Amino acid sequence: MEHAKPLPSYLVQRFHGWQKTTYTDNQSWYRRLADEGQHPRAMVISCCDSRVHVTSIFGADQGEFFIHRNIANLVPPYEPGGDYHGTSAAVEFAVGALKVAHLIIMGHSNCGGVKGCIDMCSGNAPELSDGTSFVGKWMELLRPGYDRVKDTADPATLQRTLEKEAVVTSLTNLMTFPFVRDAVESGRLSLHGLWHEIGDGALECYNPDRGTFETV
Template sequence: MDHAKPLPGYLVQRYEGWKATTFKENASWYRHLAEAGQHPRAMVISCCDSRVHVTSIFGADQGEFFIHRNIANLVPPYKPNGDYHGTSAAVEYAVTTLKVAHLIVLGHSSCGGVAGCDAMCSGAAPELESETSFVGRWMDILRPGYERVKLIEDPELRVGALEKEAVIISLENLMTFPFVKTAVEEDRLTLHGLWVNIGEGDLEAYRPEDGFYDI
């Protein structure tokens, strides 16, 4: 492999600072984590968006969360031998091996992936319809959500509603995984849907009977 380059200097400096302070001050805890393995209580499926920092939002320490990130925090439907093994594999590992007690889907405001889905489904982004578009084919998962909100005329309100549909669709798809469904029905696992407003810091949770509400 001839194309890998040295890490940028500013990242090297940040690493050295972390190693000399945070790591050094908590060396015994890091050693415990390395020797005892991971035992997270919760899995969080969140967006790749650089502005969504799950551990900061919840003040989490190393070892607390098993985190999986993808475009628009989506979970595909259960499909053995399908094309979406990355997210499905992470869910399988968290539920069957790590045996997490909580599985959280965290959506957010100003999601570029969701906006792309809205544009694609409304005919404004034909490039995403191409079979060669990885983003477009991934956002196909959210098409059922678009069908639920497409009659909202205001584009900003429609995309905002679609961001929350991304959470709901993912929760619905999680229940198509047999091992998730069994764990939920046996009260070994609870599913949670959240949406965070990046600019305001507000967090909303989802419940089926009345939708999203402020925490």
């Protein structure tokens, strides 16, 4: 493939630094992970946003989290033969093959995908709704959530409200997967909804009994 380029030098330098320090100091652990395979206790579905780093937030080591990232941490509804397979395949593998005990949806503040959804649904981003945008098509998953909250929050707080609605939407859609529902109802799997405030480092957890997010 003639368009591929060598890795940028600063990344090569960082790799060699990691290899000589972190890897060397924990070589037996990495070999064990390679030989015995992965056995994560939790799956985390988070946003692609580079500011959201779940392993750092929870101090996780290699092998602890099975992580899937996409725009706005969305899970589509169960739809065999549908258009959204990447996230659904990751959920299927985590629940069916890895037998994770926890499945966490991690939303966050200042989410660009959610901002795009607001702009698209309010008619201010025609480039997202013209049928050629992959982002626009993906954010259609959140349009029902936008319709639910658009009149309940003033413009200044709509962004944050919809970010949390995206987490609830994903939790709701997870329960449309038969294998997820079976695992939850049998007590083998628990679902968790989180929202992370990037600026002040806060973390909130969804309380389904109250329908609110509460500080952890």
